[in-house]
Amino acid sequence: xxxxxxxxxxxxxxxxxxxxxxxxxxxxxxxxxxxxxxxxxxxxxxxxxxxxxxxxxxxxxxxxxxxxxxxxxxxxxxxxxxxxxxxxxxxxxxxxxxxxxxxxxxxxxxxxxxxxxxxxxxxxxxxxxxxxxxxxxxxxxxxxxxxxxxxxxxxxxxxxxxxxxxxxxxxxxxxxxxxxxxxxxxxxxxxxxxxxxxxxxxxxxxxxxxxxxxxxxxxxxxxxxxxxxxxxxxxxxxxxxxxxxxxxxxxxxxxxxxxxxxxxxxxxxxxxxxxxxxxxxxxxxxxxxxxxxxxxxxxxxxxxxxxxxxxxxxxxxxxxxxxxxxxxxxxxxxxxxxxxxxxxxxxxxxxxxxxxxxxxxxxxxxxxxxxxx
Ligand code: GLY
Ligand code: MN
Ligand code: MN
Numbered sequence: 001x002x003x004x005x006x007x008x009x010x011x012x013x014x015x016x017x018x019x020x021x022x023x024x025x026x027x028x029x030x031x032x033x034x035x036x037x038x039x040x041x042x043x044x045x046x047x048x049x050x051x052x053x054x055x056x057x058x059x060x061x062x063x064x065x066x067x068x069x070x071x072x073x074x075x076x077x078x079x080x081x082x083x084x085x086x087x088x089x090x091x092x093x094x095x096x097x098x099x100x101x102x103x104x105x106x107x108x109x110x111x112x113x114x115x116x117x118x119x120x121x122x123x124x125x126x127x128x129x130x131x132x133x134x135x136x137x138x139x140x141x142x143x144x145x146x147x148x149x150x151x152x153x154x155x156x157x158x159x160x161x162x163x164x165x166x167x168x169x170x171x172x173x174x175x176x177x178x179x180x181x182x183x184x185x186x187x188x189x190x191x192x193x194x195x196x197x198x199x200x201x202x203x204x205x206x207x208x209x210x211x212x213x214x215x216x217x218x219x220x221x222x223x224x225x226x227x228x229x230x231x232x233x234x235x236x237x238x239x240x241x242x243x244x245x246x247x248x249x250x251x252x253x254x255x256x257x258x259x260x261x262x263x264x265x266x267x268x269x270x271x272x273x274x275x276x277x278x279x280x281x282x283x284x285x286x287x288x289x290x291x292x293x294x295x296x297x298x299x300x301x302x303x304x305x306x307x308x309x310x311x312x313x314x315x316x317x318x319x320x321x322x323x324x325x326x327x328x329x330x331x332x333x334x335x336x337x338x339x340x341x342x343x344x345x346x347x348x349x350x351x352x353x354x355x356x357x358x359x360x361x362x363x364x365x366x367x368x369x370x371x372x373x
Contacts, residue, residue, distance in 0.1 A: 010148045013082065015042050015141060016054055016064065022137045023056035028108035030055045030063075030099060031134055034092050035113045037310045038138035039066070040238060043080045047072040051092035053099055053107075065098060067091040093121060100127025108134025139315055144329035149239060149309065150353055150360075153331055155194065156241035157351050157362040159234035163189035164245065164365055173372050175224050175249055179204040179217035182230075190234040199233030199240035200312045210246065211345040213302055213337060224250040227344040228372075233312065233351075240312040242333050243363040244349035247370045256344070260369045263338050263346040266290040267367070270304050270318075270334040274352060274359040280322030287336045288320070296338050299345075305333040308351055330354045331362075 019042065023031055033039055033052040040046055042054070043066055050068045058064060067086040068076050076085045088094035092114075099107050109122070111133030122131055145153065166189050167173060173182060183204040190198060205215035206222045210229040222228060231244040246263075248256055270287030284304040291300045303319030308331050316324055318332060331353045339345030348367055352359040 012043050018141055019054055019138060020056050022140065026108060026134055028056060028132060028134055029105040031108040031137060032092065032095055033110060033138060035110050041138060041142055041310060043083060045076060045079045047075055049091055051095040053095045063102065065095065067094045092118065093125065096122045096125055096127055100129055104129055106130045106132055108132055111135045142309060143315055144327050145309060145331050145353065152237040152239035153241065153351065154362050156234045156236040156239050159190050159193040159195045159236060160232060160241045160243050161363060161365045162193040173228060175222050177222050178219045179206055180219060183217040186232055195234035195236060197235040199235045199242060203231035205229040208342050208344055211339040211341050211343060213339060222249060227256060227346060229347060231349065238310050240308055241363065242308050242312060242349060242351050243365065244335055244347045245365055246346040246348065247372050249372050252369065252371060259338050259346050262291060262294050263336055263348050264367060266336040267334055267348045270336060271352065271359055274326065274354050276328040276354060276356060277325055279325050280316050280318050281320060284318050284320055284322055291336060291338060299338045299340065300336055301339060305335050307332045326354045328354055328356055
């Protein structure tokens with residue numbers, strides 16, 4: 001089991017009650033939830049095999065049932081004491097069988113998650129159910145983070161902040177070390193500062209490698225005059241942090257200062273555009289237009305940011321093609337970059353929460369151009 005850290009338990013029953021409203025709106029009698037992250041969000045269960053059935057009408061939750069396999073008998077009892085638990089290896093098929101026995105009628109399934117093969121298996125069970133696609137319903141609920149979730153995001157961001165501070169204090173970023181050595185030390189330090197896991201593959205990119213947005217650390221050696229791009233995050237209680245800082249080893253050259261200032265200005269514009277009611281595409285445009293005005297639009301080769309929570313990448317997307325508008329309580333990243341192939345690049349990334357009075361910054365490491373002597 002992972003990651004409760006003594007924090008109070010979220011109100012899972014309230015989350016399922018909110019889901020019930022969506023089920024009514026979508027005209028289904030029940031939802032078969034098979035995405036494990038969604039199951040965690042709705043019940044607290046963190047095992048690697050589960051399926052969940054939530055009824056639209058069952059406010060007493062007599063029929064809400066979670067199914068997992070024998071490895072998790074103890075864990076499901078501890079983590080989900082409030083729901084009926086079934087034990088079966090083929091957890092989703094067992095839930096479909098039960099829904100059939102209970103003559104449920106229209107059962108929504110997470111069509112963005114269920115494979116074609118699994119769907120065939122459900123249909124072949126011949127339970128008399130009407131299985132209807134019901135994608136992204138729990139994800140809608142997950143968009144806005146409650147205080148419990150923000151607290152965990154804050155802790156994950158703090159672990160990453162502390163790890164970088166310790167790395168710099170120790171002189172861990174210096175010419176002669178390799179990208180791999182720095183990456184492993186940064187990861188070790190995140191664990192030392194409370195991480196239960198790394199949030200994603202740590203990126204350490206030095207010199208020309210910093211122009212590769214998702215460079216994987218190699219044995220390339222850090223050298224004086226290099227940009228060093230560090231993109232890393234910690235996971236705490238299932239929640240991810242995501243931060244990028246680009247530093248310079250020694251005195252920056254004029255082009256390095258110029259590109260850094262440009263990305264800094266774009267990132268600031270992106271952060272300042274984060275307000276409830278603003279279109280996601282407009283947030284991207286706020287930052288992108290700064291880079292375009294400097295003539296480098298084609299070097300900003302990715303979207304501005306993404307939602308972050310129980311997954312490192314989740315809704316909403318901040319991109320040219322982004323849809324929808326922001327809501328207060330949405331957690332996301334703002335991470336513009338400008339990359340000169342073969343030469344070097346800069347990305348600056350924060351994790352923030354959208355708030356009425358301006359975004360709440362969770363990654364607190366300075367964004368001033370940091371010169372490592
Ligand atoms: N490191 C993954 C990202 O920034 O999206
Ligand atoms: Mn990142
Ligand atoms: Mn990111």
